[in-house]
Amino acid sequence: MDIFICDDNTLICNEINSLVSEFFRTNNMTMPVFHTFTDGKSLLSSNVRPDIVFLDIQMPELSGIDVGNILHNKYPDAIIIVITSFMDYLDDAMRFNVFRYISKPIDKDRLFRNMQDAVTAYNNRSSTLYVKCGSDYKLINQHDIIMVEASLKQTIIYTTNGNFRTYQSFSEIKEKLAHNYFYQCHRSFVINLNYVVSHNSHNIYLNSNLSADVAARKYSDFKEHYAAYVNSHV
Incomplete structure (x- = not known):
């Protein structure tokens, strides 16, 4: 999970980082990757896709409202939490589907809630994949995906319920x-570790008689990832 924090006050950025880190530790969750910005332009220039965004409203050059609108158009699934002392901007923030609106000074209990x-919203959104297949749209449960393959100009998604x-x-x-x-074991393959049956230095064999190529430089890394995954599920 990637969390963006954007506020022109570095003390506020540090406070949010500290509180959110405490939330993840308290709940025994995997610690996210934090990306801190002190202005909207630097946030928007990031190549990282944000999952959760903490966004101040009043910032130099680009306001949080401007940044929120651009972010929402670029990453409609991003969960945006506005943190500000100025509640008058609530109506404007609603235009980019702000998830929550928290006032300063920040209340720890409210932030944790x-x-x-x-x-919860992130987990619900990330459990499904909305894909355009021809003229139709398919909603695919990510748990059912066995592997994804790049094939010429198409992408093939192999699932337990058929291929798309x-x-x-x-x-x-x-x-x-x-x-x-x-x-991702190869430039053309992403596999689901849940469905690995066996592997060697050339191929990974999966359920449904599927197999994926393994890049030579990736095999050692794959074995480490797969071993860690198996050990975490014993």
């Missing part, structure tokens, strides 16, 4: 695979 809601072809790019689909049981 909102983080619980945000994590889409002209959405391989990289776009890969970015939406939010769970840690997905692993």
